[in-house]
Amino acid sequence: MFQKIVKVTNRAGIHARPSALLVQTTKNFSSNIYFQKGSDRINAKSIMGIITLGAAYGQELIIIADGEDEEAAVETILKLFESKFEEE
Numbered sequence: 001m002f003q004k005i006v007k008v009t010n011r012a013g014i015h016a017r018p019s020a021l022l023v024q025t026t027k028n029f030s031s032n033i034y035f036q037k038g039s040d041r042i043n044a045k046s047i048m049g050i051i052t053l054g055a056a057y058g059q060e061l062i063i064i065a066d067g068e069d070e071e072a073a074v075e076t077i078l079k080l081f082e083s084k085f086e087e088e
Contacts, residue, residue, distance in 0.1 A: 002070040006077075007060050010083070010084035014055040018085040023047045025076060031067025044077070 008014060014022075021058075026033045026044045033044040035053060042049035044063070056062055065073040 001064065001066045001087060002073050002074050003062055005060055005062055006081045008055050008057055009081065010087050011057050012087065013057050013059075014050060014053065016051065017087070018080075019047050019050040021080060021085055022050055022077065024057045025080060026073065029065070029067070029069050029073040029076075031065040031070045033073055034064040036062040036064060054060040 010018065012018075023045060034041050035044050035050065035055070036042075037053055037055055040053060041064075042053050044050065053061075063074050063077050064069070067073075
């Protein structure tokens with residue numbers, strides 16, 4: 001298992017467009033991938049799960065991946081967060 005903490009830095013938070021981008025990205029990996037906010041943990045390959053997580057600007061999430069490409073999955077997802085989902 002590989003995990004990292006990331007902060008939501010785009011002003012609108014994780015709404016529909018970033019959620020769709022995250023799902024498109026995570027589906028390229030065979031690892032099980034999750035986002036955790038507090039005690040809530042959701043499947044990162046589920047658009048409804050990501051939207052209902054309600055990750056707002058400034059909140060921290062834990063990206064968790066478990067599988068053969070876990071490190072690559074987490075690093076790729078981190079890059080999406082760092083680019084603010086290309087919204088700004």
